[in-house]
Amino acid sequence: MPIWYGLFFIGPLLAEITLRTSIFTPALDFLGNTLPIGVIGTVETLPVYGICITIGGTYGLIAQVTGRWI
Numbered sequence: 001m002p003i004w005y006g007l008f009f010i011g012p013l014l015a016e017i018t019l020r021t022s023i024f025t026p027a028l029d030f031l032g033n034t035l036p037i038g039v040i041g042t043v044e045t046l047p048v049y050g051i052c053i054t055i056g057g058t059y060g061l062i063a064q065v066t067g068r069w070i
Helices: 002-020 025-034 037-045 048-066
Strands: none
Touching (some): 002 048
8 A cells, every 4th residue: 555655646746846836956966976977867857756756656565665754
């Protein structure tokens, strides 16, 4: 159950927040100053939903293994 929760609730929720606000802009600005130029360009061109669903799935997998959702 935590994996499905992470994939189909947390992932799309993060994607919608990211698309509607500029929540990741400060993080990308910071990383842009520390990482090589090509890395940030590659991250910015990735699909937002794919990244957020991957984050949600990872959260769900960790929650499943540890037994804790929060």
